[in-house]
Amino acid sequence: xxxxxxxxxxxxxxxxxxxxxxxxxxxxxxxxxxxxxxxxxxxxxxxxxxxxxxxxxxxxxxxxxxxxxxxxxxxxxxxxxxxxxxxxxxxxxxxxxxxxxxxxxxxxxxxxxxxxxxxx
Amino acid sequence: xxxxxxxxxxxxxxxxxxxxxxxxxxxxxxxxxxxxxxxxxxxxxxxxxxxxxxxxxxxxxxxxxxxxxxxxxxxxxxxxxxxxxxxxxxxxxxxxxxxxxxxxxxxxxxxxxxxxxxxxxxxxxxxxxxxxxxxxxxxxxxxxxxxxxxxxxxxxxxxxxxxxxxxxxxxxxxxxxxxxxxxxxxxxxxxxxxxxxxxxxxxxxxxxxxxxxxxxxxxxxxxxxxxxxxxxxxxxxxxxxxxxxx
Numbered sequence: 001x002x003x004x005x006x007x008x009x010x011x012x013x014x015x016x017x018x019x020x021x022x023x024x025x026x027x028x029x030x031x032x033x034x035x036x037x038x039x040x041x042x043x044x045x046x047x048x049x050x051x052x053x054x055x056x057x058x059x060x061x062x063x064x065x066x067x068x069x070x071x072x073x074x075x076x077x078x079x080x081x082x083x084x085x086x087x088x089x090x091x092x093x094x095x096x097x098x099x100x101x102x103x104x105x106x107x108x109x110x111x112x113x114x115x116x117x118x119x120x
Numbered sequence: 121x122x123x124x125x126x127x128x129x130x131x132x133x134x135x136x137x138x139x140x141x142x143x144x145x146x147x148x149x150x151x152x153x154x155x156x157x158x159x160x161x162x163x164x165x166x167x168x169x170x171x172x173x174x175x176x177x178x179x180x181x182x183x184x185x186x187x188x189x190x191x192x193x194x195x196x197x198x199x200x201x202x203x204x205x206x207x208x209x210x211x212x213x214x215x216x217x218x219x220x221x222x223x224x225x226x227x228x229x230x231x232x233x234x235x236x237x238x239x240x241x242x243x244x245x246x247x248x249x250x251x252x253x254x255x256x257x258x259x260x261x262x263x264x265x266x267x268x269x270x271x272x273x274x275x276x277x278x279x280x281x282x283x284x285x286x287x288x289x290x291x292x293x294x295x296x297x298x299x300x301x302x303x304x305x306x307x308x309x310x311x312x313x314x315x316x317x318x319x320x321x322x323x324x325x326x327x328x329x330x331x332x333x334x335x336x337x338x339x340x341x342x343x344x345x346x347x348x349x350x351x352x353x354x355x356x357x358x359x360x361x362x363x364x365x366x
Contacts, residue, residue: 010318012327013356080330083323084288093323 019076022069029066032059054118067111075100124150124201126159128171129217132226144168145213150201156189156214157196160228173228180340183276187228188217193278193338219281234290235277238297242319244304247312263308270303270348272341279335279345285328292328293320295335295345302348305355313365321356329353 036059054060079087079100087096112119126148131141146167148159157175164171173196176182180198187196190204196216206212218224223231248257279295280286286294293301301320304310320326326349335345358364 010322012323012325013321013353013360016327016353017357084285084328088289088291 015076015079018072022073022076025065025069026073029062029069032062033066051118054115057119060115060118063115064112068108071104071107075104122150123147124154124159125211125213126163127213127215128160128163128228129215130171130227131224133224134226143215150212152202154201155197156187156194156199156201156216157185159201159214160196160216171228172226181274183274186219186276186278186281186340188219188281190215193219193282193340195276195340198340219277221287222277222281230277230281232277235275235280235294235296238293239275239300242293242297242301243312243316244297244300246304246307246310247315248309249311257309259308266306266308267303269343270299270306272343273299273303274341276340278338278340282334282338284332284334285330289324289328291324293325295329295349298326298329298352299343299345299348302345302352305352313359317356317359320352321360326352326356 036053054063079096082096083093087093124147126146127143128146129141130144131139133139146163148154148162157178160171160173160175173187174184175197176184178197180195183195185196187194189196189199190206201207201212201214204212204214206214216228218228219230222235225231273296275296277296279299283292283295285292298320301316304316305313329346329349331346331350333344333346336343336347339345
């Protein structure tokens with residue numbers, strides 16, 4: 001180790017801060033999601049029933065926020081773990097971050113696409 | 121007079137004939153207040169003068185004799201054998217190893233070069249931008265209380281050796297250097313808030329800490345580097361988003 005190699009990673013504050021913000025969002029949105037799907041609105045799990053619930057745009061928004069926050073929280077957590085191992089150098093860490101963003105956005109896009117019939 | 125067995129991990133990586141680590145047992149006479157360091161002196165004087173270990177103050181204030189004793193990070197001079205659990209065993213054995221996860225020089229002596237390079241990187245000294253006052257720089261009792269915890273650090277390296285984030289990333293600053301950064305960031309007399317910030321506000325600084333708290337458990341001075349690091353993370357947000365430099 002040389003002194004000049006110590007600080008080659010800039011940033012980190014946003015990822016730390018968003019990990020906390022998404023944690024709070026997860027608690028709130030997950031609670032709403034679970035209460036509405038499993039406690040308050042018990043019925044047949046079929047397209048009609050789910051469609052009726054998702055017709056409420058507020059609930060659709062909660063589900064999308066839940067998906068986005070869940071993806072960010074999970075993938076950022078995975079990123080922190082992997083950076084402790086092989087992805088510790090700057091170039092590998094950047095590649096990892098970019099790769100995980102692609103994975104996250106693809107899954108988010110897929111989730112929104114699945115909900116699109118009730119959004120559009 | 122009873123006897124205690126000292127099981128010491130010996131290794132000389134530069135010895136071409138025998139570079140591997142090995143355990144060696146030594147019988148040491150046990151009297152009331154024998155410390156591990158005194159036991160090591162006895163071994164050096166009576167059995168093997170080549171046994172290597174660091175020590176200096178013998179009063180747990182210099183941090184030189186940090187070792188891994190009976191499965192815990194301890195200062196050899198501070199560790200009174202009668203207070204170890206093994207004292208109740210029929211044949212008590214004190215195991216002494218160098219601090220793990222730190223490069224070895226010989227026997228119980230670790231190579232602390234990286235540790236001190238990182239410590240120096242954080243600029244662990246008081247930095248003033250304004251003109252010095254004619255008398256001493258005054259500090260209120262409340263401000264002084266802020267640095268009560270971090271100034272007790274003796275740089276023994278126990279926290280650094282115990283931190284899994286350090287094991288995984290050789291360039292991570294580690295708990296001791298970051299605790300020292302915290303020590304100056306909360307000091308009302310220091311004026312290098314902006315200059316020091318980029319040194320610890322990055323992913324080889326505070327954000328590499330995953331609050332595992334091994335450092336807190338290992339610290340022979342019972343300090344909490346984790347607490348200091350968490351304070352720094354929040355301070356980074358306050359400073360960079362809201363411009364509050366306190």
